[in-house]
Amino acid sequence: MKLAKVIGSLLVVGTMGAVAIVTTPTATAQAKTTYLKTLPKSIRGTWYYYEGGHYQTDTITAKTWKNQIYYGKKMNTSTYTLHQPSVKGKASWIYATKSSKGTVRIDDWPLYKGKAAMKDFGKRYLTGFKATTKTYQGRKIKALSQVAYSSLPRITNYSFTSKKLAKHFNPKGLSFYDRMDQQK
Secondary structure, rough: OOHHHHHHHHHHHHHHHHHHHHHOOOOOOOOOOEEEOOOOOOHEEEEEEEOOOOOEEEEEEEEEEEEEEEEEEEEEEEEEEOOOOOOOOOOOEEEEEEEEOOOOOEEEEEOOOOHHHHHHHOOOOOEEEEEEEEEOOOOOEEEEEEEEEEOOEEEEEEEEEEEEHHHHHOOOOOOOHHHHHHHH
8 A cells, every 4th residue: 555655656746747847938038238338447547568569558448448559660549439239330439248257348330230230239249358467576466358259269468557567478579379379
């Protein structure tokens, strides 16, 4: 008699478990992308990195990103303004999101218009920034890692709050690709 009750109980529990598995709803919705209204305080400021014998600068404020970079012997300055995604836009506009790992992803505005442009928001990124630290003379200092998203996310360089620190961490002024060649 006890064996019959145990078997009966197992059948009831098994049936209830099967019903629960069959009737459990599945979530197929993707997470909604949240666009930043301002760039985080942790990445704001003037950041320097040393490459190719020149100091290159990123100046980040709450709503702008100014990038000064050398191409050959010529300094190229670009200033971008943070906006929320919309159908209308300019080439000097950017939008930003924040990843779950704290990287602020920034991308330029799609140059094409309409609904096709809206589909691209949040799916491609020009660059990413993340506040981090490095050790200099036994103490932690602020640094800004820059992540390239051309294929696989990878840190391309570190920027620092002074030119002295920028040169200390890259004394030869090697580019990302030169540093990769040296590691082979």
